[in-house]
Structure formats: structure tokens, C-alpha cells
Amino acid sequence: MKILKLVIIAIAAIVVFGVLAVAGLVAFMGYVGTDTLSSRATDSQMLAPDGTVAGKALVVYNPGLSGNPETAAKLIAGDLRDKGYEVCLAGINSTAAADVSSYNVIVVGGPIYGGVVSSSVQSYLTTMVPPEGAVIGAFAIGNNYSEQPFPTEAGLKTSAVISQNRDMDSQCAGFTAKLLD
Numbered sequence: 060m061k062i063l064k065l066v067i068i069a070i071a072a073i074v075v076f077g078v079l080a081v082a083g084l085v086a087f088m089g090y091v092g093t094d095t096l097s098s099r100a101t102d103s104q105m106l107a108p109d110g111t112v113a114g115k116a117l118v119v120y121n122p123g124l125s126g127n128p129e130t131a132a133k134l135i136a137g138d139l140r141d142k143g144y145e146v147c148l149a150g151i152n153s154t155a156a157a158d159v160s161s162y163n164v165i166v167v168g169g170p171i172y173g174g175v176v177s178s179s180v181q182s183y184l185t186t187m188v189p190p191e192g193a194v195i196g197a198f199a200i201g202n203n204y205s206e207q208p209f210p211t212e213a214g215l216k217t218s219a220v221i222s223q224n225r226d227m228d229s230q231c232a233g234f235t236a237k238l239l240d
């Protein structure tokens with residue numbers, strides 16, 4: 060009887076350890092994978108508004124493994140263009156993303172893993188030197204269970220965790236409205 064109990068405890072311990080190891084590996088792979096992919100985000104494009112130009116905006120993204128953060132970045136860039144901004148939509152490792160000096164509005168976003176936005180977004184936010192008076196916003200794409208996945212020193216006017224499971228269009232429109240409010 061005692062031996063049976065010990066065997067059951069040993070099996071349970073192996074199962075728990077296995078589950079934790081797999082979860083840790085997935086988190087690690089996700090975190091590393093998403094930032095490895097971000098190094099390939101080297102494209103950029105310009106979006107010109109109709110009519111009078113309200114200002115210049117830079118929208119920088121880490122595309123993530125799924126591409127959902129890139130989709131959100133495109134929606135936010137489109138919203139800013141519709142509000143009269145000349146927008147540069149730039150992958151986080153593009154040449155365009157490296158120079159923030161001429162923008163009135165700067166938005167940076169990427170995926171969340173383990174409660175924090177991806178490290179490429181964190182370091183972009185904490186190392187960039189925005190021009191005086193620039194409005195800065197950050198977004199993260201996830202399942203919406205993170206409180207504050209952004210570095211606090213980034214001086215953000217607006218930040219949002221945008222859920223990939225809900226209407227991204229309206230969440231991105233809400234983010235842009237708050238940013239320009």
C-alpha cells in the first residue's frame with residue numbers, strides 16, 4: 060500500500076514537473092521567437108492624408124509570430140492618416156524607425172509574453188529620444204490579461220493591451236482617439 064502511494068506521488072511529481080517545463084519552454088520560445096522575428100521587421104511605408112496635414116506620425120511595430128501586432132499597427136496608422144497625419148508605418152528594425160526626430164506622434168507596439176511587451180518594444184521605448192512635445196503611445200497585443208506591460212519610464216500618454224480575440228478595429232480606433240485627445 061505504502062509503495063503504491065509512493066509510486067502515485069512520484070508519477071504526480073513527474074507530471075507536474077513536465078507541465079511546468081513545457082510551459083516554461085513555450086514562454087521562452089515565444090519570447091525569443093518573437094524578438095528574433097522582429098529583427099526581420101525592416102520594411103516601412105508612408106501613408107499620406109487627404110487634404111491639410113495635421114502633423115507627422117511614426118507607427119513602429121514588432122510583427123510578432125502571428126502578425127496580429129502588425130495588423131494593429133496598420134489599423135492605428137490608418138486611423139492617424141484619417142485624422143490628417145502623414146504616417147510612417149515602420150518595422151521596428153527598419154531605417155525609418157531609427158530616426159524619431161521629426162514626429163509629433165510616435166506609437167510603438169508588439170506582442171505580450173508573460174505579462175510584458177516584447178523586449179524589442181521595451182528597449183525601443185526606453186532608448187528613443189523623442190522631440191520635445193511629441194505625443195507617445197504604446198500598444199501590446201495579447202489575450203488581455205496584463206495590467207501594465209510597458210516600461211513606466213517611457214512617458215506614455217496612452218497605452219493599451221489590445222485583445223486579438225475581440226474586434227481589433229474598434230480597439231485600435233479607441234486607442235488613436237485617446238492618444239490624440
Ligand SMILES: Cc1cc2nc3c(=O)[nH]c(=O)nc-3n(C[C@H](O)[C@H](O)[C@H](O)COP(=O)(O)O)c2cc1C
Nearest residue numbers: 086123124125126170171172173174201202203204
Ligand atoms: C507563453 C505565452 C505567454 C503569454 N502571456 C500573455 C500575457 O501575459 N498577457 C496577454 O495578454 N497575452 C499573453 N499571451 C498571449 C499572446 O500575447 C498572444 O498569443 C499574442 O498574439 C502573441 O503574439 P504573436 O503570436 O504574434 O507573437 C501569451 C501567450 C503565450 C504563448
